[in-house]
Structures are given as structure tokens and as C-alpha cells.
Amino acid sequence: MYKLYNVKTWGSLAIHCLLEEMEAPYTNIWMTPEQVRAPAFRAVSPLGMVPALGLADGRTLYESAAIVAFLVAAHPEKRMSPPIGSPDYGEFLSLLVFMSAEIYGAGNFAMDAAGLVQSETEQRRLKTMLLQRVDSYWAILEKRLASSGPWIMGSDFSALDLYAFMLSVWGAPTEEALHAKYPPVAELANAVRARPKLKAALEAHGVLKPGGYVASDLV
Numbered sequence: 001m002y003k004l005y006n007v008k009t010w011g012s013l014a015i016h017c018l019l020e021e022m023e024a025p026y027t028n029i030w031m032t033p034e035q036v037r038a039p040a041f042r043a044v045s046p047l048g049m050v051p052a053l054g055l056a057d058g059r060t061l062y063e064s065a066a067i068v069a070f071l072v073a074a075h076p077e078k079r080m081s082p083p084i085g086s087p088d089y090g091e092f093l094s095l096l097v098f099m100s101a102e103i104y105g106a107g108n109f110a111m112d113a114a115g116l117v118q119s120e121t122e123q124r125r126l127k128t129m130l131l132q133r134v135d136s137y138w139a140i141l142e143k144r145l146a147s148s149g150p151w152i153m154g155s156d157f158s159a160l161d162l163y164a165f166m167l168s169v170w171g172a173p174t175e176e177a178l179h180a181k182y183p184p185v186a187e188l189a190n191a192v193r194a195r196p197k198l199k200a201a202l203e204a205h206g207v208l209k210p211g212g213y214v215a216s217d218l219v
């Protein structure tokens with residue numbers, strides 16, 4: 001039985017959806033931002049971040065890309081990735097790490113501009129540059145979806161689509177603006193929202209419809 005450390009609309013959203021799609025047994029531990037930031041949580045997740053996934057043997061995994069790569073490999077029969085070790089799986093990993101390290105990473109830095117540079121002018125400039133970078137990364141995903149969609153791995157739905165969906169929910173300046181700019185991303189998000197197994201989780205996160213995520217800092 002897994003243990004998912006989960007905060008509404010945060011980085012645990014994709015893992016929550018993946019566990020639901022796989023019908024994997026797990027205990028859902030809803031946390032508040034304050035609980036995540038409390039020093040005690042660092043014993044679970046060293047950077048004090050979600051997602052974190054407790055394993056049956058007492059260990060805990062952190063870093064969203066690692067958790068996705070682990071879950072799809074631990075449950076290959078659920079076919080949430082190409083066959084492990086295949087060239088397609090290599091491409092799946094490239095896209096997973098691209099989304100987690102680059103899109104998620106740059107978005108996080110944009111939100112934390114005040115923690116990175118001092119003056120407000122520099123903060124605004126850094127945030128603008130990082131959000132432009134994130135936008136250029138969406139253009140890469142859009143191109144892929146437009147040429148070989150509807151899913152990121154082509155005709156096969158996979159964990160990558162849940163991950164991309166989560167990132168799109170955080171779209172800047174809004175999810176709706178991201179959809180308007182990149183229609184294939186909107187189609188992917190709509191298709192993820194239509195998956196019956198995800199209804200309860202998406203409702204619980206408040207993202208069954210676009211616009212459920214509010215980050216005043218991202219504008």
C-alpha cells in the first residue's frame with residue numbers, strides 16, 4: 001500500500017491521478033501548505049516538498065519524475081508507459097524529465113523570484129524571462145501534440161499526459177490563456193478531464209474544470 005502526501009493542486013496532482021488511473025492501492029494523506037513547510041516533514045521529503053510517496057517498506061520517494069518512472073515500472077501491466085527498456089520508454093523518460101526539470105523547474109523559479117534576486121525590478125524581470133522560457137517549452141510540446149498526438153506518446157495514453165495536464169493547470173498567466181494559445185494542449189487537458197477514473201480526484205483538487213488553480217504570484 002502506497003502513501004501519497006498530497007496538497008490540493010500542487011505537484012502531487014499528477015501522482016494522485018496516476019494512482020487512480022492505475023487503480024493502485026494507496027492511502028491519501030491530504031496536507032496543508034503549513035504541514036508541508038513544517039520541519040518535521042523534511043524527514044519524509046528532504047526539501048520539504050510534495051509529491052512524496054511512501055512505500056510499503058517504510059521508505060519514501062520524492063521528486064515527481066522519479067515517482068512517475070517508479071510507478072509505471074512497478075505496475076507495467078497497467079500500461080501507463082511504453083514497455084520498460086524499449087526505445088519508446090527512453091523517449092518517455094526524456095519527455096518526463098523535460099517536463100519536470102525544465103517546465104516545472106522554471107515555473108517554480110518564476111514563483112520564487114523574490115527568493116532569488118533582491119530588487120523588485122530584477123524580480124519582475126526574472127519572472128518575465130522565466131515565464132517566457134516556460135512558454136517556449138509549451139511550444140515544443142504543442143508541436144509534438146499537433147504532429148503526433150492526441151497524447152504525448154502519440155496514440156497511447158500514458159502517465160506523461162497526466163503530468164502535462166498538471167503543468168497545464170498551472171498555466172501562466174492562466175490555464176485558459178495557455179489553452180487559447182496552444183489548442184492541442186487544451187485538447188489534451190479536456191481529454192484527461194473526461195477520463196472517468198479521474199473524476200473524483202480532479203473534483204477533490206478543484207480542477208475538474210479549467211481555472212481551479214489560483215496562483216496570484218504567477219501573473
Ligand SMILES: N[C@@H](CCC(=O)N[C@@H](CS)C(=O)NCC(=O)O)C(=O)O
Pocket residue numbers: 010011012033036037048049050051062063064065100104108
Ligand atoms: N522537483 C520537485 C518539485 C516539487 C515542488 O516544487 N513542490 C511544491 C508544490 S508544487 C512544494 O511542495 N513546495 C513547497 C512549498 O511551497 O513550501 C518535483 O518534481 O517533485
